[in-house]
Structure formats: structure tokens, C-alpha cells
Amino acid sequence: MSQTGEVDSGVAYWAHFPHQADMGVRGVGLTREAAFEQAALAMTAVVTDPTQVVPAMAVTIRCEAPDDELLLVDWLNALILEMAARHMLFSRFAVELDGHRLSATAWGEPVDPERHQPAVEIKGATYTELQMERDDAGRWLAQCVVDV
């Protein structure tokens, strides 16, 4: 199980960062949308290997928040709710942002304990180590700690 994953150009990627009891999730991309998508992938990787999750079913998610950071937490928490209530895992995300309003589609499949070997369920995304910012190279970084 790797701690990071890279896609396409190598510019967008996800990573985990350590937290004593829980887990930090980080998404990096050239756009805010890409960073949000990668952060969601990092969250799936807390539970299982995202490459083992078939993007067979689509779920629509919408949320709105007063700022970018709260929107990131809202986005991850909306996914956590869908994962829990539908007993699903997601591996593909398409995020659209309009200011601090998000509309997205997440693709995934029902949890298969045998195949996915899910390590832990996520209770919630938190405001700990929460960051949503752009670096000097123009890349967006979206991160926070998730409680497991």
C-alpha cells in the first residue's frame, strides 16, 4: 500500500501525512478542483487501495461554505456521509467549483470486504492541519486530518 499516488502529468497527486492517532490527507493539483479531487482520493486510500475500487456507480454531491478551507472539509464530509450511508468506496471524482460552491460526481462501488480489505472507516474530516492554498509554482494544496 503506497502512501502517495500520482496521476496523468504527475502534477496532480495525493499523499498522506502523519498524525499520531488519525491520518492526514493531502491533494495537490494545478487547479482548486484538481486538489479537491486528489484529497478525496487520499481519503479513499486511508480505507483501501483506490486502484482496487471500480468506478461503476455515480453519486452527485453538492455543498457550499463561507470559505475554501471550510468547503474542503464540507466536501470530504459529504463523501464520508455517502460512503457510510451507501456502504460504498469511491475512486474517481469530478469536481466543479463556482466560488465557494461545489458540485461534484464521485464514482465507486459497494464495499467488498474480501477484495477491498478496508482498514478503517472514517468518522469525519476535521479542521486540524487544514490548509487550502497555492504555492509559488501555482499548485493548489488541499489538506486536513481525518478522524478514524
Add this chain to the structure above:
Amino acid sequence: MNLDQFRQVSEVEWRVEPFGKMRVPAVIYADAALIREMDDKVYEQLTNVATLPGIVQAACAMPDAHWGYGFPIGGVAAFDADEGGVISAGGVGFDISCGVRTLHTGLKANEIAPLKARLADRLFARIPVGVGSTGQLRLNATEMDAMLRGGARWAVEHGYGSAADLDRIEEHGCMAGAEPSQVSDQAKRRQRDEIGTLGSGNHYLELQEIVEIYDTQAADRFKLLPGEVVVSIHCGSRGLGHQIGTEFLRQMVIAAPGYGIDLPDRELACAPIRSPLGQAYLGAMRAAINCALANRQVITHLTRQVFADVLPGSHLTLIYDVSHNTCKLEPHTVDGQSRRLYVHRKGATRAFGPGHPALPGDLRDIGQPVLIGGSMGTASYILIGTEEGRARAFSSACHGAGRAMSRHQATRLWHGPALVDELASRGILIRSPSLRGVAEEAPGAYKDVSAVVEAADRAGLARKVARLKPLVCIKG
């Protein structure tokens, strides 16, 4: 952490006098070695808690304290509503009313030895565990609200256990003041099929053998005999509690400036107890406490069914059920004055001493059983509440070992199959749907629970009664 930041009061009490915006001192009950191992964040978070409006006496940390969300895990803080006191969603945590209950089996370890593997397999098959698992119950809107009002009492009324169980649960199995109408549709949706499920992470069901008695008088009263097997269940309010924590934390973050609360850390989000938001959270949080109590009651019933199948005639009786993520309104005496305080315990166990009126009649004269969970390969403990603990930390004690390393570090050091084999060679059978989950929860990833319990005992927070060793662990 650096010990120089503290004034040492005793071998196991370390104090930070108020500075800056702190309204009260911060106090950690632990020995020097445990404090040195603690993350610096514990100091930062505890001194932050001491700045909150209406806090009384001190912000306290238990020997197992570690970096939490706003409050340290292992944090205890009491607030007076009459003095503008606040209630904090982070001070309760995401897994509201997560807790431990322990049951007598009346059986000796050597009696169940030949049946251990069968019991492990049957318990694993019967009790829903792990990510995506669902219970047998499907609650419609009416039943959901009835469960959120009734807690374990609701479960007993539906045939899960007996009235005798209720006496051995905090609040007699039913938290008063629950307001299901304050629980969102999303939280209820998340819980629809999760009643009677164990969850994952550090949650477990264990068969444990009583291996050592430290206090024969208390052990006699708790009916603990060396060599006997008990069942311990560690889990909480499942998706419903997580969702309530998530939603109210967000609302409190946004509302805090409007209440004139200066938050040193967003996770410390809170609202005045007497505000509409504070009252809404109280009602929802109490409903989540009932959800956790109902959940542990249903799992207890399933456990009893397995024992009845495998060991006909066995009779599992409840020793006690404690919650370690709560905020409860309790009478306490501070500086000789009787006050009603909202006591937050985040990763801390209530530990009422002798004579407390909330204890069941047959335990009232000696004190409350305090159940401390281990981590698959290590020990668990039963302690008893003390009179001196009342003044120390509002009758609170530790709740477990606490993690010593991250999940990634653990998976680098241990592998699931090898760990399961190694534990089996020590007589501990593990059943889990996820071998990666087992590796992340490796016993070595946790602090030494014995050191934590020793410190709690020496600090007078609670007194050691018995040590338990795991025989079977069903892990999420």
C-alpha cells in the same frame, strides 16, 4: 513534552499556572516518563481549553492524553452555565459516547479453552464488524426517534437483554434530555442500518481472562475471580454520532465569533451552554449517547446468543458500562461550593467514588467500576472510582493506552498475517475482516497501558482492581 513547562506538584501531578488568556490552571496527571512521551500539542491544546469561557477549577489531562481535536484526547473540563460556560463539540469528540462494557461469563479460562476457536469464529460471524457492515435492525423514522430517546432501555424493551442490565449502565441505560428532533436527517440516514455493529479502528469485542487481582475487597464486590473469563465490548454511537459531531463542529466554528468567543484553534469550536446552538447540541449529543448505549446493548444480546449456542447454560451478566466521550451535567463541589457543571470528558472515563447517588444501590458504598481498554495483545484493566478523584478531575480517569505511533508507521513495522500468527502463538485469537486494519492496530503501536493505569492509580483518579489479558479479539 518538555517537563520544564510544568510545576511539579507530585510525582504524578504537573501544573501550568494561568498565563495569557488562560482563566484557570492546566493540570496533567501522569508520571514524568508518560509526559515526556506526550506530543507537544497536548500542552498547547490543554492551555487553550483553559481559556474557554466559564471553565471551572482547571483544564485536566489524564495519563493517556494525546493530540486530539481542540481538546486533547484524555481531556477533562467542566463549565458553569451560570458563568457563561460553553459546550464544545470537539470537547466530546466525533465518536460520541464511545465506551466500554464488560460482562461476566461465569466460566473459567480452562473451561472455554477447547471452544475458544469456535467462540471466536461464531462471534465474528454473528457480530457485524468492519467497514460497510450492517446490523439486522432497520429503523424507520419512529423507531429511530424512540431509540434515540430510550437508549439501552429501548433495546431491552425490544428484547435485547434484561432490565437487570440497565442498573449497570451509566444513566441507567437512558440519557435524559435527548432531543431526536435536533439530530439531522443525514445523521439518522447514516445510522439506519448500523445499530448492533461494532465499527472499525480501535473498536473491538474481546474475551479476556482475569489474571491478577489488586484489590480483593472491590474484586469481591464486582464478582471478579482470577481465571474467570469476561467479555469486553468497545464501540460507540457509530455513524449517527460521527455525523452529529461533524455538523455541530461546523456550526460552532461559524457561530463562535457571533457569540464573542475568541477561538485559539478552530477545533475548539463551542457555543454558550444557554445559547440555542448550545442547547441544540446538548439535545443531539444526548441522543447520540442513547444511540451508543443501544448499540452496545444489542451487541451484548448477540454475544449472549453465541455463548448460549456454544456453551448452553452460560449466563452473561453486565459488570458495568462506561462512556468516555461525553458532556454531562453533574453536581460537583468546588471550593466548598456546590455547583452544577457541564463536564466534558474526551477520552476520559467517569469514575464516581463511594457514596455517589448516581451509582446502582449494590455498588454505591464502594464506587464505580472503571473499565480501561487495551489493544489486542496487551492488558485491559478494571479500576474503581475514588473519593479523592472527585476533587482531582471531577471524578474522571484515563480510558486506555492511547496510540504511540501513526497508522503508517505501524504498517511499516507489522504485517497483518504475521501479527495474527504471532498473537495466536501467545494464545490470542484474532478475527478481523481486514489484515491491514490489524497491522494498523498492532499492540506495539500503542503506549504501555500498564504505565497509564499505574499513573492513574498513583494520582488517586481511580484505584486498580484487576488486570485482564486477551484471549480472543474480534476487530473491525
